[in-house]
Structure formats: C-alpha cells, structure tokens
Amino acid sequence: MADAVVRQPGVARPASARKRASLHNILRRKSTAAFLMTLPLILLITLLVVYPAFYSLHLATLNKSMQRFVGFGNFEFLFRRDTFWLVVKQSCIFAITAVVFKALIGFIVAHFVHNIPAKGQRKWRGMLLVPWVIPPAMSTLAWLWLFDPSYSAFNYTLAFFGIGPIPWTGDAAWARFAVILVNVWYGAPFFMIMYLAALKSVPDQLYEAAAIDGANWWQRIWYVTLPMMRNIIAITTLFSLIVTFANFDIVRILTAGGPLDHTHIFATWAFRVGIEGSDIPLGASVSLFMVPILAVAAIFILRDVNKRGNEA
C-alpha cells in the first residue's frame, strides 16, 4: 500500500478517501452485528455467572430459613467454630502441597520426555497424559478401591515387604496424604504437557551457547530453561492453584471429608453444610471464603496473560 502511494500519489489518495467513507458505514453496521453475535455469551455470563456470584453474597447475609437478614451473622458463627478453622487450614495444606508436587513432578517428567528421541515422545506423552483424560470422579473410584482397607491392593503389596496394613482413608494423616496423592496423580500430567510445550519453544542455540561457556546441567536449567519458561510456569501454577483450591470430586469420593472432618476442604464442606445440611446461607458463606485467594491468583494470571499478548 505504501509503495502504491509513493509511486502514484494522484491515484491513491481519492481511492483511500472513498474507502474511508464506506469503511465508516461498515463500522456502524459492524458494531451492531458484533453485539448480536456476542449477545448469547453476554447473557450467559451475566445470568449464570455474575448474577449467582452476587446472589451468593446476598444469601450469605440471611439466616437458615432465609427469612431474616442477619448481616455478618453467618461469618461470625463460622469464625467461632473450630471445624471452620480446620477447613481453612486443610484447604491451604491441600492446595499448596498438591500444586508444589504437581509442578515438580510435571517439570521433571517433561525433562525426561524431552530427553528421549523425538520419535518415541508421542507414545510416552500419550501414556503419561491418561490420568488427566479420565473423568476424576471415575479415577478416584479406582483409587478408593486401591486404598480399600481389607482387600486393598496396596496393603497386599506392602505386606510382601513386611509393612503392616495402612489405614489409607481411616486415619487423619494418611487420609490427607491419600487425597493429595490422588490430586497430584490427576494434575501432574497437565503440568507435564504445558512444560513440554514450553521446553520445545526454547531455542537450541541458547543451550549451545551455555555449553560453550562451560555451564553444567544445573546451570543450564537455572540460567536458560527456567528464565525462558518463567511465564508458562507462573500461569500454569496459578491456574492449577485455582482448580486445586476449588477441588471437590476427589475429596468427596475418596473420604467425603472424614475421618472426623479431617480432610474437608472449602468445596466439600460447603456442600456438606449447604446442600446436605440444607443450610444454604451458611454453605454460601463457606464457599465465599474461596473468593480472596481465587481473586489474587486470577489477577496475577491476567497480568501474565496480558504480558504475553504484548510480547507477541
């Protein structure tokens, strides 16, 4: 276009002026068309996401029969209950431990997959991603059966090594370990795939340059791989933090919060209180406690995603 303008200024100018007038016309029609195309999306988000979110705030201020406004009564009630603080503690332990192990295992496995010849990578990647593909409710049933106290396959195997039966879901500490283990099993493949994609995008020249400078494998990871992958690591970890923090399926099926509420996290406790205990306002207040941490993670993700957009 610039070429044309330089070569034939006389011809190009009137053409572009005419174009601008019709462009203005198109723009006017364009915005209505665009609005109509996004209307279903806007309606869906407003009616079924934004409205319930605010409705939840309203619900949290009502009493159990939802007749009377109690202000912060539900929150005061929660703060006085030991179970609530137990749930807060467990949610944090659960989310942080699970995310850290998922990220570490994902990082390590991604390196191993990246190491082997490209021809075989597809096959391995395919096998290692299976936990992420199976619906978590279904795979957690398999874990529940593996953990079964009397016919447990794990305890049968451990008995060979002379290790006594372990109460996988019966003892508080073991039950916490079990839910975290299942969560790590389910979530690590996601990290593996994300990191593998990031590893592939690091240019080989950087490693060659590092090798010429005499860097050992640790220095290559620390000074080349990690800085190049920083953005992906941040986004994946924050995203996983949200999903793990809000997890429901695994804890619900594996322990249902037991023994003695020692594995309840926000989602499962909100379900127990709000739906099973039919105290909807209290349940709504419990799940609202997830909002601050989710909001913080979401803000950081958004910042990183926008940064990526600007770089590209």
Add this chain to the structure above:
Amino acid sequence: MSTMTIDKAGPRRNVKYGSMSRDRAWALRWSYFFLVLFAIFSLTPPLYMLITSLKSSAEISAATNPWWVFHPTLENYAELLTSNQFLRFFWNSAWVSIIVVTLTMLISVPAAFALARMKFWGSATLATGVFLTYLVPDSLLFIPLFKMFALIGDWTGVQLINRWYVLLFIYPTLTVPFCTWIMIGYFASIPKELDEAAIIDGASWFQTLTRIFIPVALPGLIAATIFAFTVSWAQFLYPLVFTTSTDQLVLPVGIITTLIKGDVFNWGQIMTGALLGAAPPLIIYAFLMDYYIAGLTAGATKG
C-alpha cells in the same frame, strides 16, 4: 556437555564420538527408567479398574493376588450393559454432553469471531471478562445456582431441579468461556488479508465466518469441541447437587449413588461402570490426541 560442542566442531568428531554417545546413552537409559516408573504410576488406577472389572465377586472377596485375574469373566459387563438403570445413566450423559457441546459451539464461535475481528465498544473488556469467567470454579457457584433454580420453580411453576435438562443451562457456564477464549486465540492468528479479501469480494460477516474463519480455524474448533465434551462428560458436582432421582442421573453420579449401597461395595461392578464411564473421553483422546493437547496448551498460551 562440552562433548557436544566438540562434536559440532567437526575435525575431532571421531575421537570424542565414543564418549559422547556413552554419556548420551546413560542419560537416555535413566530417562527411560524414570519414564517407566512414572508411566506405572499413571496407569496403575486405570489398569486396576480393568483387572477388577474382569473378576467375579467371589474372586474379589477371596484373598488372592489382587493384581492378577485367575478366572476372567465378562459377567460384570453383561450385567451393567443389560441393566436399564445403567443404560439410562449412559444416555443421560450422552444427551447432556452432545447438546451442551452444540450449544457451546453456537454461542462461543460467533462471539469469538466478534471479539477477535470486530472491535466494538467494550470488546477488550468483554474478552478479559470471558477469561475471568473461565477461572470461576463450579464449587463457588453451585449453592446460589441451586437456590436460583429452586426459586424459578417456585415462581413460574417450571420445575427444573431434579431434571436432567437443568444441566443444559448450567454446563455452558463451564464450557463457553474456555471455548470462546481459545477460539479468540485461533481466530486472531488468521491473517487479516484473508477476511479483507473476502469483504472486498462482497462477503457478509456471516459468510466470512462460515466460509473463511471456521474452515481455517478447524483444528481449534475440534480442540474446543473435545474440551467441551470432556468437561460435560466428567462434571460431577452440578449433577450431584441438581439431580437426585435415579432416572435423572448422569453417569458419574449414577455409578456412585446406585452401585454403592450402604456399606456394601460391589467393586467388580463399580470398576466396570467407572471404566465404561471413562471410555468415551479415552477413545476420543486415543484418536484425536494432538487436538486434545493443542486445546490444553492453547488455554494459557493463546490470546
């Protein structure tokens, strides 16, 4: 690693070649060793499902080696696949998933097109809003949504609670934001010249979308479809909250509420049901793995 640079240098290649390949070979062996370990960790639960599903109840309660099938039988499969209840769960799941995938595509593809190509007032904010909605988890909204639909039932007399089709309203909140988001990414990567050419040739916006954008972004469309299907098939919390009658349940909830009767766990049937429930996503994954992975990584990298 220094061997690698020498290898590139050329003349000394033959001298160092042996030690380099030895180093490489060891690194490779270790990689394979750990990959095998991780693969065992990943595949144990699904394989154990398969092993148990082939056992009779007698063999499960006998204290034999749980990792081996001594008398393989298909009686669990026969029993479940002829049980009307189980087939009902399967159909409910299939219908919900198929309709939700269709709705999702109808909503998110035009919206993504508008957000990627037609800049209008508030389009950037809306795109950010879509991404934020995708981050809102189901466990935050299930209580207000449940109350909302209960109130709709009270006010209008249209009872939606405990009907499988209530899920058709709710699942799109999980699928539409993500699908819109990755479709925006795919559409934005299409060169502007293509649609400018179409507009110059007199194509309408709708024609540009159906004739140019959808065919060009087909891989993204497939990835989004797979995602929407997997999410609707696997969703557990919403059906658990919204449906209770056995004829309205979808597969995951159905297996958990009907096959577990009190303290009696019929593990052979539960594992068979779980395996059959895991089968559709696994089959799709087996055939369309590359699209599946493209969708997975696009969520964080596109946009």
